[in-house]
Amino acid sequence: MEQVKQAIEAVNSIFNARSVAVVGASQxxxxxxxxxxxxxxxxxYEGDIYPINPKADHVLGLRAYPSISHVPGPIDLIVVVIPAPYVAAVLREAVEKGVSGAVIISGGFREAGRSDLEEELRSISEKSGLRICGPNVQGINYVPNKLCAMFWPLVTTPGPIAVIGQSGTVTASIAEWSEFEGLGISGAVNLGNQVDLCESDFLxxxxxxxxTRAIALYIEAPKEGKRFQETLRRVAKRKPVAILKSGRTAGGQKAAASHTGSLAGIDEVFSGACRQFGVFRADDLEHTFDSMKAIATMREPxxxxxxxxxxxxxxxxxxxxxxxxxxLSIPPLPAQLVEELKEAQSIPDFASFSNPLDFAGANIENFTEALPILDQFGVADIYLLIFGDPVPGGAEAVEQLAAEISTPLVVSYLGGGELERxxxxxxxxxxxxxxxxxxxxxxxxxAAVWNACYR
Incomplete structure (x- = not known):
């Protein structure tokens, strides 16, 4: 368990850094x-921020310094955004300064045929104890510390989902969708080439x-297969994990190798491990987000x-x-239940009294009167409310229903208008x-039902 402790401490030193220097800060x-x-x-971010740029006195209103060694105060974390050939020298300077962590956004290493440059970073990390995220990453974001060290996107809404991804764009997309929908994230990290810290450390x-209530993970291939399996088995017992993995086909494996130098492995073996460990395997990027949203927010069915x-x-x-x-099962409505629904004042006679219960109109009173009746009969484990048209007062009414009914509610709101959004x-x-x-x-x-069954 010492390795687990070291992993948590290493990631914590980066996510909860009290001061940050951006090497390569630009105007x-x-x-x-x-x-x-x-x-x-x-x-x-409420800690100290130090732009490092030898050609500027100030960057974005902050005093700039020509190098890390010129910064007067202590530095916990450096974020490196300079050409690959110069990164190793910066890391050596950071070690002398007493820096504990580095996020290397710079690309141009193994994925570009320069394994020699990457091995130099690995050697510095192993000899000095400097913990590295990257290189070739989008960055990191830990919302509880208000530390968004990513060049894109800016996500600040606290939420229940953590996102770990070997692709910067995939990681950023899930994080940005969460921000746009008001769901938020607890943290997001792009793994890149994983010269030091890897998916197991962040898990x-x-x-x-x-x-963090649930974890979304995108990988092309785990860095250390045996350790990854052990970590996944242990973590999945504590929190839901949804994995999206590329490399299902020969073409996907080739693309993964050219992206971060990953070897994707045998897909069938990976799927079997997920089933064994109780890890949800998503079909695609959208499915990953939707699964995590449901698992992390809805009441357990x-x-x-x-x-x-x-x-x-x-x-x-x-x-x-x-x-x-x-x-999922779609149960029919009992005859007695149908009769009680037909007696409800707001539900029209032309409604379809079955499953689905189709009101054929966008009147929120149909829902508010029908749901308590349905819930008394206990015929469902989850209710899906579909709003095919704008429903004035819908949000407030559904929030009230959710407070009164123990059965989980899920909403599908079609349309892209401002009211719907x-x-x-x-x-x-x-x-x-x-x-x-x-x-x-x-x-x-x-996905939420699957997770509840596993738990």
Whole structure:
């Protein structure tokens, strides 16, 4: 367990750094050195920030220094955004300064055929104890410390999901979607070439992190296969983990190798390990996000029975198709329940009294009157509410229903208008997962049911 302790301490020294120096900080808005420093500032980081640029007195309003050794105070973390051939010298200077961690955004190492430069970084880390994230990364973001050391995107909303990814764009996409929808993240890290810290180290940290409820992981190939399996088995017992792995095909394996120099391995073996450890394997990027959203935010379902209430029959049919393909049950409504629904004042006579319960209209009172009746009969483990049209007052009504009903509620709000978006964010912030399409909602619900069964 000493390795676990060391991993957590190493990641903690980076995520909870009290001072940060950006080596390669730039005044040019088009350069990563500008964007990274700007993200740290705009993210609200409260520690000391030191731009390192020998050609500038100030960068983004902060006093700049010609080198790390010129900084008067202590530095916990350096973020490196300079050409690859100069990185090793900066790390040596950082070691002399007493820096404990480095995030190397710079590319141009193994993935570009310069393994020699990468081995030099590895040697410095091993001999000095300097912990390195990278090289060839988008950066790191730990929201509890308001430290967004990424050149893109700027994500500041606290949330329950941690994102670990071997691809910067994949990592950033999940993080940005979470920000846009009001879900937020606890942290995000791009692994890059993993010269030192790897996916296992960050999994160990987030497994113990109180702000993290679920972990999304994108990998091309684990750095250390045996250690990764042991870590995954242990972490999955503590928190839900969803994995998206490329390299399912020969072409995907070749692409992974050219991206970060990874060897993707046999896909069937990997899938078997996920099933054995209770790790959810996602189909694609969208599925990863939807699964984590549902698992991290919805109440844990007690079974797989799904009841759909909708304003749109066609949308409901699409959702039910996906739900049944994913192993969810669509139970019929008992005759006595149907009779009570027909007596409800707000539900129109032309409604379809089955599963799906199709109101054929966008009146929120249909939902608020029907759901308490349905819940009394206990015919479902999850309710999916589909709003096919703008539903005035929908967000507030659903929030109230969620407080009154013990059965988990999930919403699919179709349409891309401003009302739909604002209402979706309101519900998401209140802890009700919202999806833009019924089939994506069904996929998320199925993932949450799978996770509940495993737990």
């Amino acid at each position: 040019d808005p088009g350069k990563m050195g500008y964007m990274t420093l700007n993200s740290i500032i705009q993210g609200g 160990e940290f987030f497994a113990e992190d109180e702000k 007690q079974g797989n029975r799904l009841l759909v209430l909708t304003t749109s029959g066609g949308s409901a049919a699409l959702g039910i198709d996906e739900a049944e393909q994913r192993g 604002l209402d979706s964010v309101k519900m998401q912030i209140s802890g009700i997962p919202v999806f833009p399409t019924p089939d994506r909602a069904a996929r998320g619900i199925a």
